[in-house]
Amino acid sequence: MGKKKSVVLMVLLTIVIVVLTALTVFPAFPIPGTVQKWNPVVLQYDLGADLGGGYYAYYYPEGVVSETEYNDNLAVLVGEEKTEYEESYVRVDGSTLYFSVDEKLGVTDGEALTQEFKDEFNAAAKEIAARFEAKGYSDYRVAVVEGYALRVELPASEPSDKASAAFSLLANTGELTLTKGGEKIDPADYVDGEAEISDLIANVSIGSRYSTSYLKIEWTRAGKAMIDEVKGSLSASTEANGGDSSSLTTLDVQVGDELLAQICSDNIMDNGEVRVNPVDGYNADYLKTFEILIDSALQTGGFDVTFTADSVRRFEPVYGANVLTLLYIALAIVLVAVLVLPAVKMGRFGVVSAYSSLSYLIVVAMCFAFITSGTLEITLGSVLIFLVGLVLLNVVQYSIYNAIKAEFNLGKTVESSVKGGYKKKLWGVIDLYAVLLLGSLAMLIGTAGVHTLALQALIVVVTCAFINLLWARAINFTYLSASKNKYKYFRFVREDDDDE
Amino acid sequence: MNKLFAKMKNVTLLSVIMAIVLALSIVITAIFGVNYAATVSNQNTLTVTMNRFVYDNRLDDVKAVCEKEFEKLSVQYTYNGKMNGDECELVYVFDQTTKLDDVKASLKQAVANKAAENGEWEFIEVATASEVLQTSIPVAYVVRAAVAVAVFAVLAFIYVALRYRLYMGVTTAIAVLLSGIMTAAIILLARIPVTSSAMYAVVISSVLAAIFTVLTMNKIRSNVEELPAEEKVYSSVATKEIAVLTATLGVSLVLIGAIATWPLRWFAVCSLVSLLVAALIGLVFVPAAYLPLKKAEDKSAGRGKSGYIGAESKTENKSEA
Numbered sequence: 001m002g003k004k005k006s007v008v009l010m011v012l013l014t015i016v017i018v019v020l021t022a023l024t025v026f027p028a029f030p031i032p033g034t035v036q037k038w039n040p041v042v043l044q045y046d047l048g049a050d051l052g053g054g055y056y057a058y059y060y061p062e063g064v065v066s067e068t069e070y071n072d073n074l075a076v077l078v079g080e081e082k083t084e085y086e087e088s089y090v091r092v093d094g095s096t097l098y099f100s101v102d103e104k105l106g107v108t109d110g111e112a113l114t115q116e117f118k119d120e121f122n123a124a125a126k127e128i129a130a131r132f133e134a135k136g137y138s139d140y141r142v143a144v145v146e147g148y149a150l151r152v153e154l155p156a157s158e159p160s161d162k163a164s165a166a167f168s169l170l171a172n173t174g175e176l177t178l179t180k181g182g183e184k185i186d187p188a189d190y191v192d193g194e195a196e197i198s199d200l201i202a203n204v205s206i207g208s209r210y211s212t213s214y215l216k217i218e219w220t221r222a223g224k225a226m227i228d229e230v231k232g233s234l235s236a237s238t239e240a241n242g243g244d245s246s247s248l249t250t251l252d253v254q255v256g257d258e259l260l261a262q263i264c265s266d267n268i269m270d271n272g273e274v275r276v277n278p279v280d281g282y283n284a285d286y287l288k289t290f291e292i293l294i295d296s297a298l299q300t301g302g303f304d305v306t307f308t309a310d311s312v313r314r315f316e317p318v319y320g321a322n323v324l325t326l327l328y329i330a331l332a333i334v335l336v337a338v339l340v341l342p343a344v345k346m347g348r349f350g351v352v353s354a355y356s357s358l359s360y361l362i363v364v365a366m367c368f369a370f371i372t373s374g375t376l377e378i379t380l381g382s383v384l385i386f387l388v389g390l391v392l393l394n395v396v397q398y399s400i401y402n403a404i405k406a407e408f409n410l411g412k413t414v415e416s417s418v419k420g421g422y423k424k425k426l427w428g429v430i431d432l433y434a435v436l437l438l439g440s441l442a443m444l445i446g447t448a449g450v451h452t453l454a455l456q457a458l459i460v461v462v463t464c465a466f467i468n469l470l471w472a473r474a475i476n477f478t479y480l481s482a483s484k485n486k487y488k489y490f491r492f493v494r495e496d497d498d499d500e
Numbered sequence: 501m502n503k504l505f506a507k508m509k510n511v512t513l514l515s516v517i518m519a520i521v522l523a524l525s526i527v528i529t530a531i532f533g534v535n536y537a538a539t540v541s542n543q544n545t546l547t548v549t550m551n552r553f554v555y556d557n558r559l560d561d562v563k564a565v566c567e568k569e570f571e572k573l574s575v576q577y578t579y580n581g582k583m584n585g586d587e588c589e590l591v592y593v594f595d596q597t598t599k600l601d602d603v604k605a606s607l608k609q610a611v612a613n614k615a616a617e618n619g620e621w622e623f624i625e626v627a628t629a630s631e632v633l634q635t636s637i638p639v640a641y642v643v644r645a646a647v648a649v650a651v652f653a654v655l656a657f658i659y660v661a662l663r664y665r666l667y668m669g670v671t672t673a674i675a676v677l678l679s680g681i682m683t684a685a686i687i688l689l690a691r692i693p694v695t696s697s698a699m700y701a702v703v704i705s706s707v708l709a710a711i712f713t714v715l716t717m718n719k720i721r722s723n724v725e726e727l728p729a730e731e732k733v734y735s736s737v738a739t740k741e742i743a744v745l746t747a748t749l750g751v752s753l754v755l756i757g758a759i760a761t762w763p764l765r766w767f768a769v770c771s772l773v774s775l776l777v778a779a780l781i782g783l784v785f786v787p788a789a790y791l792p793l794k795k796a797e798d799k800s801a802g803r804g805k806s807g808y809i810g811a812e813s814k815t816e817n818k819s820e821a
Binding site: 050056066067068071072096125126129133138139141142143144145146147151311313314315316323326327329330331333334337338379380381383384385387388391392394395398399402424427428431432434435436438439441442443444445446447448449450453454457 | 539540542547549581582583587588589625627628629630631632633634635638640641644645647648649651652655656659660663664672676695696697699700701703704706707708710711714715718722740741744745748749751752753755756758759764767771
């Protein structure tokens with residue numbers, strides 16, 4: 001490559017890298033004359049609970065109120081009403097909660113909690129915790145508050161609409177029912193002897209076709225008989241008047257009062273399988289919540305205790321609101337060190353490493369921010385894998401430099417040393433990244449945070465491999481071509497310089 | 501020092517040391533349980549509920565009153581959190597053993613005193629609660645992570661065995677597994693507060709061990725010098741690369757630990773443990789474990805070469821005789 005061409009390429013490359021680095025890390029500021037704010041890529045992450053906080057909600061069983069709510073209610077009442085309210089609740093078992101004495105609710109017998117309520121609450125709390133676990137959040141928390149209420153926390157990486165859906169649906173302890181035109185379908189009509197809904201529904205899962213996901217319901221033999229019987233009387237979804245599905249005759253899948261799916265005749269395949277609630281990829285998460293809820297209700301048959309969720313609230317990161325700022329400061333120091341040290345140690349080849357580090361920062365930061373919103377949440381594991389990639393990239397560059405130096409020490413010219421050094425290291429670097437790629441793929445088996453970490457590790461490994469094997473080599477080729485003194489470029493010294 | 505290095509070359513001794521650490525961590529964990537961090541433990545909370553106006557304008561004053569009462573009664577909270585929605589809350593989280601009845605009464609009185617001076621304080625409620633977690637870290641998450649590490653070990657074995665040599669593959673797989681296991685063991689043994697982030701450190705430890713082992717195996721393979729097995733293996737350990745990687749990552753983690761808040765500090769400590777375990781395995785265990793395997797491999801390869809001279813040569817020898 002000619003020197004002029006190399007210099008032009010160098011300048012262009014520098015401009016592109018500087019601009020992209022600014023897009024990635026330049027601190028936020030309000031744009032003058034507008035109400036908008038400049039936000040760099042690193043401030044657009046879906047942060048996990050440890051870095052970004054999250055949402056939480058309290059759930060109280062029917063007939064149980066918190067101390068705060070009790071006091072608030074009491075404060076607005078006077079006279080007889082106040083006395084009546086006071087007498088309608090008791091505090092038991094040293095709990096700060098207030099329990100209704102209403103016999104219909106079955107929470108207390110007037111003085112103590114009933115055994116049925118205790119057993120039902122404990123079973124329901126366990127099941128609700130299992131549902132949130134099945135959602136695979138990287139960080140979540142289900143705690144029993146004062147023995148008989150629940151507090152659930154979800155990470156901020158979950159979009160608020162999806163978090164709200166999870167909060168409202170996953171604590172639904174109602175029974176799973178099938179209704180047609182408002183009439184409940186009785187499983188006993190299709191099975192001999194005592195029957196439950198699980199005698200009709202065999203399995204619920206999420207299917208996908210092209211970019212659309214749907215809820216797939218498979219039936220038992222009795223369930224197939226039921227679906228064959230009702231299919232003829234169901235409307236087709238195309239019959240909806242102006243999109244109003246309430247005018248249709250559908251087979252409704254409900255948990256408690258929550259309508260989860262409306263099955264029309266065209267949702268039923270020839271083999272009886274039902275494909276319903278088609279959504280695009282982004283909304284597949286809702287289907288996962290439906291699937292978990294239906295599956296859980298199918299297994300447990302529902303609970304007698306019902307929960308009321310109070311409003312969903314937002315909490316700041318438990319490690320402090322400034323944790324992210326502090327982390328960015330630490331990472332900035334590491335980045336500066338990684339940019340400066342190679343240049344000190346390896347001369348202008350170190351500058352190539354610095355460009356490689358910046359390229360890595362840009363690519364990884366952008367991929368972490370923009371690939372599949374809601375999947376790539378940033379946890380502390382992401383920070384660690386980012387650091388491992390950044391350092392590994394530079395260590396491989398350093399080992400390539402040493403290989404070039406070893407070739408040079410054999411008496412070869414600089415150009416031939418560079419060629420020889422890269423050639424010697426090629427398969428070693430490929431092997432290293434191949435093993436890491438296999439590792440990242442294996443980690444996909446993990447759930448929740450480990451699964452996300454695996455996706456991020458894939459991005460890191462592919463980026464590092466690309467940079468070490470191709471990108472850095474191309475930058476080095478361009479810079480070396482423009483260099484006047486190739487010895488100085490690598491900080492090489494040879495006593496018999498005249499030979500060159 | 502030389503004696504120490506000589507001992508470090510003994511794979512049996514290293515295995516015994518690791519087995520002891522593992523056994524100790526199992527015993528300690530069985531007796532005392534896992535030392536979960538405050539965020540994933542049972543806890544007692546003191547919640548101060550206020551309306552949006554007070555939250556936006558008087559939060560610092562409310563905090564000051566609360567913390568003064570805590571100081572007066574000598575109780576220490578683990579961390580606090582701020583929550584907002586229709587109603588806003590300031591939550592102080594205490595250890596499960598901290599009794600909060602007196603604190604609550606005292607704080608209620610302090611809030612009532614303030615309310616007498618300023619009406620805004622009338623809308624502040626103080627409540628306490630105990631929170632018992634249903635699960636700290638779901639077992640399914642841990643099991644799936646362990647399966648992932650095991651599958652990684654198998655895949656690393658297959659790749660390295662195919663690309664390099666069978667015993668190199670075996671050593672890589674052992675290094676990957678051991679690194680994860682030993683990191684978990686040391687975290688549990690040292691009673692480092694565990695959060696779900698500790699799982700990342702364990703998983704990444706296996707990844708680091710794979711990096712270090714492959715770097716060394718690559719050097720052994722490309723070392724064409726005719727040397728005795730021991731010299732060849734030990735002179736090929738990727739000491740420089742492992743040292744640079746460990747030092748740079750280590751300094752970064754120390755920096756993060758030094759700058760950031762305490763839970764991040766514990767994460768940095770877990771990560772540092774995982775890094776050091778992987779480095780020790782790469783520098784000490786891998787060559788020590790590979791050496792006897794290589795000797796056995798060389799011996800069987802040598803036996804194959806010298807024992808068979810070919811049918812034709814045998815006939816020729818006979819006829820010559």
